[in-house]
Amino acid sequence: MLDPIQSLKEKMVLACKVLQKQGMVDVYGHMSARVADDRILSTPHMPPGKVALRDLIIIDMDGKKLEGFGEPNGETAMHTSIYKARPDAQCILHYHPDELVAVSVGAQGLKVVANCGVHFYRGTPIYDSPILIRSSQLGDKVAETLGDRNAVLLRGHGGTVVANDLDTLLRLGIDLVRTARIQIMAASLGPLKTHSETECEDMVQFHERPNANRRYVDYYISEVVD
Numbered sequence: 353m354l355d356p357i358q359s360l361k362e363k364m365v366l367a368c369k370v371l372q373k374q375g376m377v378d379v380y381g382h383m384s385a386r387v388a389d390d391r392i393l394s395t396p397h398m399p400p401g402k403v404a405l406r407d408l409i410i411i412d413m414d415g416k417k418l419e420g421f422g423e424p425n426g427e428t429a430m431h432t433s434i435y436k437a438r439p440d441a442q443c444i445l446h447y448h449p450d451e452l453v454a455v456s457v458g459a460q461g462l463k464v465v466a467n468c469g470v471h472f473y474r475g476t477p478i479y480d481s482p483i484l485i486r487s488s489q490l491g492d493k494v495a496e497t498l499g500d501r502n503a504v505l506l507r508g509h510g511g512t513v514v515a516n517d518l519d520t521l522l523r524l525g526i527d528l529v530r531t532a533r534i535q536i537m538a539a540s541l542g543p544l545k546t547h548s549e550t551e552c553e554d555m556v557q558f559h560e561r562p563n564a565n566r567r568y569v570d571y572y573i574s575e576v577v578d
């Protein structure tokens with residue numbers, strides 16, 4: 353049987369390659385996932401789309417490296433603070449797509465204007481500072497702003513997404529950017545119509561059925577493997 357940490361590592365490398373292919377990560381951005389005994393698997397301080405299995409590192413809940421050759425990324429404190437505040441969060445993506453930066457500084461905030469945005473119907477708060485999250489004090493503030501939601505925007509900086517598994521994390525990570533992109537496109541057409549809470553709840557139930565992410569994730573992964 354495949355070692356569960358090895359399987360998680362392989363999924364993480366593929367998820368980063370998908371985000372790179374979609375233009376959603378570049379030089380910066382990072383992904384992590386909780387493993388047993390309060391240890392965290394993380395991409396290191398390097399472009400996430402270029403990470404190979406051997407580059408992944410294991411850190412503890414204080415961000416100290418336990419295993420691997422790479423160094424922890426500069427915003428590790430954001431990951432550890434969120435894991436401490438959210439026992440339900442199993443994995444985290446932090447990235448800086450232009451679409452998220454644009455919406456993070458707009459007056460409207462992120463709106464559910466398309467079906468790909470229904471995951472975010474409970475609201476996507478904005479952390480109101482562009483300063484990088486390089487200390488546990490700042491990490492705690494981002495975790496506090498995130499609250500019990502699945503995504504937070506950081507003003508003029510990017511976004512952070514949390515999920516229970518890597519497939520869902522990848523889906524939410526892509527869908528958050530697509531939602532922002534559609535909102536930006538639609539804004540030039542006049543006032544926006546947004547999905548109602550009832551419409552979102554109806555669709556979220558559909559998204560949360562077992563294996564709902566399989567077809568979605570398989571499509572994107574097929575784009576990055578031969």
Ligand SMILES: [Zn+2]
Pocket residue numbers: 427446447448484485509510
């Ligand atoms: Zn950042």
